[in-house]
Amino acid sequence: MPTGLSGPGAPQGAGVPRPSRALPVARPRLGDGRSWWWLGVHGGAGVSTLERTVPGGRDADRAWPSALVNQPVVLVARSSAHGLGAAQSAAQQWASRMVTGVDLLGLVVVADAPGRRPRMLRNRVLLVSGAVPRLWEIPWVEPWRLGEPHLPKECVSLARDLARLTQPT
Numbered sequence: 001m002p003t004g005l006s007g008p009g010a011p012q013g014a015g016v017p018r019p020s021r022a023l024p025v026a027r028p029r030l031g032d033g034r035s036w037w038w039l040g041v042h043g044g045a046g047v048s049t050l051e052r053t054v055p056g057g058r059d060a061d062r063a064w065p066s067a068l069v070n071q072p073v074v075l076v077a078r079s080s081a082h083g084l085g086a087a088q089s090a091a092q093q094w095a096s097r098m099v100t101g102v103d104l105l106g107l108v109v110v111a112d113a114p115g116r117r118p119r120m121l122r123n124r125v126l127l128v129s130g131a132v133p134r135l136w137e138i139p140w141v142e143p144w145r146l147g148e149p150h151l152p153k154e155c156v157s158l159a160r161d162l163a164r165l166t167q168p169t
Contacts, residue, residue, distance in 0.1 A: 018096050019089040026063035026098055035166035037065045038071035042086040045076040046110035046138075051148040054159045056166065064093075070103040070167050075132065078112040085117060086123040091131035098125070105165050106134030108158065114140035 021043065037060040040047035047059050057074065065071040077087035086109055096106050109125055111117075115124070129135040136158045143152060151159060 004164065009167065017092070018098060019092040021086070021089045022093045022098060023062060023064055023090055026066050036074055038076050038108075038164060039073050039090070040076045041090040042077065042083055043100045045078055045083060046108075047076050047085075049144050049149070050076060050108065050110075050155075052153055053144075053151050054162070055151075056159070056162060064102060070101055072103045072105050074105050074162065075107040077107065077109055079109050079117055079121055079137075080116065081121065081124070084109070084121065084128055087157055088124075088128045090130065091128060095131055104133060105162065106136060107132045108136045108138060110138045111140040114142070115132040134161070155156065 005046050008102045023039070035056040038047045038050055039060040040062050042118075042121075043062075051057055051059050060073065064072065075087055075154070077083040077090075091107070094102060095147060107128065125137070126137070138154055138158065141152050141154055143150065
């Protein structure tokens with residue numbers, strides 16, 4: 001479920017400390033006609049599932065894309081403490097201008113378990129969402145667990161938002 005704009009639309013640069021952990025920057029790659037990169041900020045974030053179910057994105061292979069023109073990027077993390085910590089580091093890396101040529105669209109937080117998140121994790125999502133332009137939260141999707149790659153109702157607004165954000169102007 002999207003929450004709309006949540007944080008800055010551009011890196012802040014000066015004053016933002018560099019994270020202790022940083023994702024690598026990939027060698028320049030040619031696009032394949034799809035609209036944005038899914039950047040999994042840790043292993044098991046859910047990029048493969050999103051790539052199969054939400055049309056338009058491609059896997060950035062856990063590295064910031066590099067190109068001559070700005071590349072639209074969506075960070076992806078699980079809602080676990082580890083996943084949210086990795087998302088926070090990636091957002092800090094972007095905000096401190098350690099990466100360039102990136103149009104960060106936002107962060108997708110994919111539920112790591114069914115049910116309500118513990119308060120500590122809900123608070124961590126709120127904290128991290130303040131460092132990225134948009135936040136989309138995807139609840140537990142049982143059909144994904146069973147290997148069904150269809151676009152579930154939980155992702156319709158994510159797909160719609162990303163299609164709108166990446167339309168040529």
